[in-house]
Amino acid sequence: MPLALGAFIVPLIVACAMFMENVDSTVIVTSLPVIARDFGTDPIVLKLAVTSYVIGLGVFIPICGWVADRFGSRTVFRTAIGVFVAGSLMCAASTSLATLVAARFVQGVGGALMVPVGRIIIFRSMPKSEFIRAVNYLTVPALLGPVVGPPIGGFITTYLHWRLIFFVNVPIGILGIWLTNRHIQNLREPHPGRLDGFGFALSASGAALMMLGLSLIGSDLVSGAATFTMCALGAALLFAYWFYASRVEAPVLDLRLLRIPSFHASVVGGSLFRIGLGAVPFLLPLALQEGLGMTAFQSGSITCASAFGAIFMKAIASPVLARFGFRAVLMFNAALAGCAIAVYGLFFPGTPHWLIWCVVLVGGIFPSLQFTSLNSLAYADIPMRDISRATGVSSVIQQLSLGLGVTIAGIVLQISHVLQGHKAIVWSDFWPAFLVVGLFSCASIPVTSRLPHGSGDELARGKRGNA
Structure with missing residues (x-):
């Protein structure tokens, strides 16, 4: 070729x-x-x-x-x-x-x-x-x-x-x-090395059972006792993996990399942020259709507005990071993103569609900047030999936190629905769910605030030319 x-x-x-x-x-x-x-x-x-x-x-x-x-x-x-x-x-x-x-x-x-x-x-x-x-x-x-x-x-x-x-x-x-x-x-x-099969079995089964158990809360598919058992067993397996991974040379997921401050802030703080943002793609279409009575096409035409906001922010993310630095951006932008999510809960029947579209458009700007910052900072201090292992740890935790966001949003929505006593889901059931997941985004601030001043500044300045 x-x-x-x-x-x-x-x-x-x-x-x-x-x-x-x-x-x-x-x-x-x-x-x-x-x-x-x-x-x-x-x-x-x-x-x-x-x-x-x-x-x-x-x-x-x-x-x-x-x-x-x-x-x-x-x-x-x-x-x-x-x-x-x-x-x-x-x-x-x-x-x-x-x-x-x-x-x-x-x-x-x-x-x-x-x-x-x-x-x-x-x-x-x-x-x-x-x-x-x-x-x-x-x-x-x-x-x-x-x-x-x-x-x-x-x-x-x-x-x-x-x-x-x-x-x-x-x-x-x-x-x-x-x-x-x-x-x-x-x-x-030719010689890929030995796969950590035992570590993979522990981490995979623990994460799967934990996530599935949490997702089944409030459903009629299995009993409450079975749901609790799945969650408890999943948590036990994940703890066993943590104990195991700290004592072997090459675990399938090397959690010791989280000792690096910039990687810890990106993965742990980023996961709290992603819990909030992971809930939005599930929660917002549901609120627009079940709460405000829109068709699926009307809902889809509105929710895609956040992608336009994300595209706009990607064009200016590098200068923003170069000007303010990773630590300040991650802290203040997380608060703005959390507020943007919570505002979605204020939509009510009769809210003009164009206004909802504009709010969702602006709401897509802050997550885009946060994701760009988190993904860039993750590898700022990772040695070249550890990039592959760091990618595995980061990717798994990111994906599971996105799924956890959907689970938490569903649980809060169910509780709100039951407490308000509505026979069917209505628009007022959604604001507690949007508020809670918005607070999860803000919960990343204490983690990222521990970053030393100037963390990632060399990387941010280097990105200026690529803006």
Whole structure:
């Protein structure tokens, strides 16, 4: 393959896979209230369809690098696309909440291998002179997915049928597999080393049980005793992993990296922030449809406004960081983001749609700046030899915190609904949930305030030229 063609086609293939995942994650949240009515279940319980995907994604990310080295990046990448598409078809064929949750978990497993292995392919197959161009290609799906996903999902759900939203992935996936076979080399490491199977079993089963147990609170799928048992067992397994990982040389998730102040602030503080922001894609469409009576298409046309705010902020994030520094931005911006989330709870029937759109647009600005800051700061003081391990720790905790945000929002919404005594969900049930998840975003401030003054300043100044 000519170098010029490879510099274009390989990043494009990976970008298409990322676009498929980004669109899928945004179209389904717009359709959840309609899916709930078809299944005859409470819309709040449909949070399981979101968290099950995050569980599949989070628990399998730690082994994606080893699997790619062992079986070859092309083999794993195309298999991951196939698994993701198969999960999409299973979602379309689902006839109950349980089958939809299982299908979403399958999608999560595919996504866990697809996107990280795609990044590995980029950095192993591209010359260093083409890295910046390749990374620019990869940012496009992250920006466009939240823009086109909600309106597409809303349109299909309102005017066609919600099952059709899952068929959007099929042609993209088939094309991706075909292009992968033609243009991506099957690179692998001859000796990838030993996989920490015991550590993976502890961390994966503990996280899965803990997240699933929390997600089942308030549902009728299992008894309260079973839910408590799952949470307790999951917590015990995670504690056992923490004890185990501190005593082995190369654990699957090296939690000792959290001793680095900048990495600790990015991962721990960032996770508290992501709990708040992870709830919004689930909570806001539900509030607009169930609380304000909008159609799925109207809801999707409004929720995509936050993506425009995010795109605007990405254009000016580097100068902002260079001017004020990471510590000040992370602290003050977290407060602004938390307030923006809480304001969503003030929407009431009769609020003009254009006003809601503008509020959501502004609300997308602060999370974008926070994510840019957190993701940049994460590697400020990480030695080159530890970047791979740091990426695994950061990615898993990020994904699980996003899922935890959905779970917490659902629990608070259920409590609010019961306490207010409404037969069906109404607009006034939502403000406590938006307030609580907004406070989680603000809870990251004490963590980031411990950063030494000047942390990441060299990185921020270096980013000025890339603005």
